[in-house]
Amino acid sequence: MGLEGCARAAGSGVREATLGRSVSVRGAGLHTGRVARVTLAPAPAGHGIRFAVRCPVTETSTEVPAVASGWVASRMSTSLDLGRGRKLRTIEHLMASLAASGIDNAAIAVEGTEIPILDGSASRWCALIDAAGRVPQERPRQALLIRAPFQVNGMHGFLRAEPGEGFSVDVSTDRLPGFGVLRWSGPIDPASFRTAIAPSRSFGNASLIWRTLLKTRLARTLLPAPTIERLWACSFAAQTVCAAAGPEPTPARPDCERAIAPETQGRMQPRDREPLLRGARPGRVAILLGGRVLGGARFPDEPVRHKILDLVGDLALAGRPILGRIVANCPTHALTFAFLTELMRHPDCWEVVPVAEAEATGRGTTGTDCGAIGTT
Template sequence: MELGGIAHSAVDGSCEATLRQSVSVRGPGLHTGRVARVTLAPAPAGHGIRFTVHCPRTGTRAEVQAGTAAWVASRMSTALDIGQSRKLRTIEHLMASLAASRIDNAAIAVEGTEIPILDGSASRWCALIDEAGRVPQARPRQALRIRVPFQVNGLHGFLRAEPGDDFTVDVSTDRLPDFGVLRWTGPIDPGTFRTAIAPSRSFGNASLIWRTLLKTRLARTLLPAGARDRLWARSFTAQTVAECRRDPAPARPEHQRPIRPDTEDRMHPRDREPLLRGARPGRVAILLGGRVLGGARFPDEPVRHKILDLVGDLALAGRPILGRVVANCPTHALTFAFLTELMRHPECWEVVPLAEVRHRAT
């Protein structure tokens, strides 16, 4: 059986892998609205996922390894530091697709500073990876296996990893207006990711998008200040969370670890940056009154997209995670804190060859 162009027998995950050939895509970014071109190319074993970023506006070029060391705070997205106070933004959907496809090594060239949002999902990225093909390499693949439960808490939720010999998730969200509690549990493997997670789209509350539009120069030109103020105030009335109809994923206070002040200092951006300038129907799912305008791809599409983002952010660990990840209302900032603090507690994890894990399982 094949997943697009990737055969099951070639995706057992015991060896590193790269792409067979180069593929490219072009499109606007979600937050900047600017068009970028991305080319995925093969890379040697041990290379990892590396971005070479060329900014046409400034003529500058930078190379950055995808990992926690380069992770910088960015509003509503995951970003890497490319130097000179610049970021490569919105990498999470591409990173999730590479990780779920078990692509360990790739050279990624970006002409621009934000990865294209495409249709808001990861389906197009998965299709491009399938088109490129997957080539196993001789180097054994290493995994980060969770040995001791480890949890960090955020303002509205938590993120926890528990021991396990596969990568599974249990993710919920209870802060979407009129949706109650949405929860999805299951394994993350190439097949499940493509069918159950990748098609889910980035989502935005209609009120948030409306507030973003009210900040534009066009709104300031067309609407009197008083009218803008009234519409701004009214947009917050739709933010009340409906009464929960299901239970969210449970927190375990006994496993909670503190987030250190230096990590908290890096969790949230201090600079002003574009937000949702590229948000349009066809690029995001717009939520209003407990509905997805134009129809949902899944009844619980928003929480599936939370998982998509989570998989992409966890890929910045630099190796696959073996364990059960449990979360309620995860955010990019919280996942950054989770990985940063987890790395500071080596007693909670170990690095193991995946071939050894597969052998024990059989």
């Protein structure tokens, strides 16, 4: 049962769902550049989304649930802690695709240390999930209903949840050199996600990729030190954020801002050195330079749509669908982790309710039988 079948399935949104069969894909990681194989398989009701990561050295497998408590800081990606200093990197695109497809339960086997980046978007993940099909299960679906506005600030941006029907977003970014302010808003459901959000690609600033290359052993071998220093300085000059015509950024609301606890702040910064953008190349990322996308953009505002793609995947670590409106400016993986962590500490701002109850009262209406975004 693909997307059309999901939309036709009467009442499928009020019950948990899993995949109809196993599907697999193989590809290189964005940051490590290493090839991994990922298999998505059906799982029983109540299982949730769980990753089983196989270590080729010890030939053992570590299983971790995809929840915020297992999140570990990682450079420019969302990662899960595997213990003993190991992590599974770049899960956000896969998580967003499962969430947007209404898949609550799945067993994901990974042979590698990073989820493949594929073409940098979520389109292929969605195609795999559609090929596997969506099977409703007997267990009622629970959702996180936003009762009161809740906002956290940090890392040059903010992230806020507000009461609202179904699941929708209003996201802007103003930190991309040459692009000015980019903003996208609207409901997120299986159809809108596939057409408006999933095709948007991971983007890499050409200056950042250039600096990564300058750090390599090959660059140090071929280029004299003064040349490397000059190119390094030029890369920062090209990264200056300048104003340009465009929409207004999403507005913050100081009246509902909550502080990020010191222990949460302590978890937001990576503490280890790890590979960065070693697998970045045309065909895997959209490369930004001077306010344009090299080779052409899939949408005029593709970078902010990809911010939303990452945000949907990171919010799936809430462990259940979110019913409400998410408003953000310049959200990051670390800020979304802090948002979820602090939100759970303020139960006055949310309530766990059956999706059936939310739909009956109109609070969970999304325009599709597949229900709201998220995983249970």
